[in-house]
Amino acid sequence: MNPNLKYRHELKYYVNHHQYHIIRQQLKSLLSPDKNADSSGQYHIRSLYFDDIDNKAIHEKLGGIRDREKYRIRIYNFSDRVIHLEKKIKFNDYITKVKTSLSREMADAILAGHYEALNDPRKPLLFELYQQTTKHLLRPKVIVDYVREAYVSAAGNVRITFDKDLKTGLHATDIFNPDINTIHTFDHPIIVFEVKYDEYLPDYIRTAIQANGLVRQSNSKYVICRKWLKFNSWEDQ
Amino acid sequence: MAETNTPAAAAAEPTGQTSNSFSDILKNSVLQNFNSDISISKIILTLAIAFLIGLFIYFLYKRIFSGVLYSKSFNVSLIGMTLITATVIIAINSNLVLSLGMVGALSIVRFRTPIKDPTDLIFLFWAATVGIVTGAGFYTLAIIGSIIIGIVLFVFIKSASFETPYLLVIHCDGDASEKAVNDKLAQLVKRFNVKQKTVTADNIEMTVELRLGSSEPRFVNEITKLSGVKSAVLISYSGDYVSQ
Numbered sequence: 001m002n003p004n005l006k007y008r009h010e011l012k013y014y015v016n017h018h019q020y021h022i023i024r025q026q027l028k029s030l031l032s033p034d035k036n037a038d039s040s041g042q043y044h045i046r047s048l049y050f051d052d053i054d055n056k057a058i059h060e061k062l063g064g065i066r067d068r069e070k071y072r073i074r075i076y077n078f079s080d081r082v083i084h085l086e087k088k089i090k091f092n093d094y095i096t097k098v099k100t101s102l103s104r105e106m107a108d109a110i111l112a113g114h115y116e117a118l119n120d121p122r123k124p125l126l127f128e129l130y131q132q133t134t135k136h137l138l139r140p141k142v143i144v145d146y147v148r149e150a151y152v153s154a155a156g157n158v159r160i161t162f163d164k165d166l167k168t169g170l171h172a173t174d175i176f177n178p179d180i181n182t183i184h185t186f187d188h189p190i191i192v193f194e195v196k197y198d199e200y201l202p203d204y205i206r207t208a209i210q211a212n213g214l215v216r217q218s219n220s221k222y223v224i225c226r227k228w229l230k231f232n233s234w235e236d237q
Numbered sequence: 238m239a240e241t242n243t244p245a246a247a248a249a250e251p252t253g254q255t256s257n258s259f260s261d262i263l264k265n266s267v268l269q270n271f272n273s274d275i276s277i278s279k280i281i282l283t284l285a286i287a288f289l290i291g292l293f294i295y296f297l298y299k300r301i302f303s304g305v306l307y308s309k310s311f312n313v314s315l316i317g318m319t320l321i322t323a324t325v326i327i328a329i330n331s332n333l334v335l336s337l338g339m340v341g342a343l344s345i346v347r348f349r350t351p352i353k354d355p356t357d358l359i360f361l362f363w364a365a366t367v368g369i370v371t372g373a374g375f376y377t378l379a380i381i382g383s384i385i386i387g388i389v390l391f392v393f394i395k396s397a398s399f400e401t402p403y404l405l406v407i408h409c410d411g412d413a414s415e416k417a418v419n420d421k422l423a424q425l426v427k428r429f430n431v432k433q434k435t436v437t438a439d440n441i442e443m444t445v446e447l448r449l450g451s452s453e454p455r456f457v458n459e460i461t462k463l464s465g466v467k468s469a470v471l472i473s474y475s476g477d478y479v480s481q
Contacts, residue, residue, distance in 0.1 A: 195305055200472075200474045200478045201475065202472040213308065215310065
């Protein structure tokens with residue numbers, strides 16, 4: 001574990017529409033909507049996840065390895081205005097991420113497979129990604145699309161999100177194309193409810209999010225979407 | 238068990254019969270431990286005790302739950318767990334062959350939903366244990382054991398928050414105001430300790446955990462009135478302040 005990083009709690013639950021509306025009504029008056037959101041309080045997130053030749057990220061997640069990490073490129077509302085390269089690090093029950101922004105040229109180079117563009121030792125995260133692409137054959141694997149509704153509170157750095165409409169781009173990796181064909185990953189509309197906070201969760205928020213029948217889940221959007229890509233008939237887990 | 242029962246079983250046999258082979262003795266004595274007819278009164282007594290202890294576990298879990306989202310379905314399943322395990326153990330108790338078969342049958346039951354919180358796991362295990370112990374007829378063990386486990390869990394999980402813990406998040410502008418805040422806090426609250434302090438240009442953010450004792454939260458007003466204090470927020474929380 002890296003002491004220079006700020007780790008946070010990230011708890012995930014599945015909610016149905018009914019529970020979603022109840023929790024959302026309670027949160028609306030207590031927390032403020034995320035500043036990136038549009039008038040309806042939502043924004044679209046598209047992530048392109050990377051995995052290496054051994055599919056380390058998916059196997060470690062499925063195997064329940066305690067400490068894991070994965071790389072992704074993330075864009076918002078299909079725009080190339082902000083492109084983030086993120087490394088998501090899980091340590092025990094805590095999660096943190098390291099991120100850096102990418103230029104459109106750089107992102108295009110990565111998508112085209114020209115990883116030399118990342119070979120810049122002055123930028124640690126890019127250089128790390130470069131090393132991963134050469135040494136472990138890290139490659140873009142799957143696009144994950146969803147719509148997020150987020151509420152935030154300064155105390156405790158709380159961020160409560162509802163992720164709706166989870167879709168996968170299957171084998172497409174062209175993230176800047178808004179028209180790629182995506183399919184829904186869940187058979188029925190499940191909303192992923194996430195509670196994220198730094199050191200403590202204020203009691204008034206804890207009270208507000210209580211709803212009946214929620215059980216903490218492990219929910220990796222990468223794994224859910226990645227499972228749609230089947231290369232062999234035995235991969236039917 | 239077989240060895241201890243052998244003399245009694247052998248003594249019970251008519252003295253004239255000396256041709257008893259070893260396997261006969263073993264069979265008789267082992268089978269004597271299984272009474273194939275289960276009396277209704279025993280079933281009801283066992284299930285009643287299992288239910289009562291399950292109810293105790295249910296209320297304790299509800300009382301000392303310290304996670305983020307309380308799940309009633311999980312809690313109810315604890316009662317179900319005690320009752321079902323007790324029933325299974327009564328059945329096993331009555332039949333040797335069934336008991337061997339059950340070992341195999343139960344081993345294929347596999348739960349895929351991960352239990353994320355270690356405390357939840359302890360409660361689940363406790364419920365299963367109570368079921369096994371009452372089903373086997375050790376009522377005293379089940380009751381005394383559960384009381385002790387309950388007290389220990391209660392004390393350890395709940396000890397952090399016998400008095401409601403509060404966090405005070407203060408933004409102030411410098412050394413002097415920070416000192417003034419500290420002095421004021423020492424006067425006004427029962428006890429406090431600094432959990433976190435972040436210093437940026439012209440801003441000090443301080444998170445302080447405190448116990449109000451009998452004093453009212455009105456002291457926040459007084460702190461805000463101090464010169465240099467930009468804002469003060471008082472938050473009640475569960476007492477779990479986890480920093481890396």
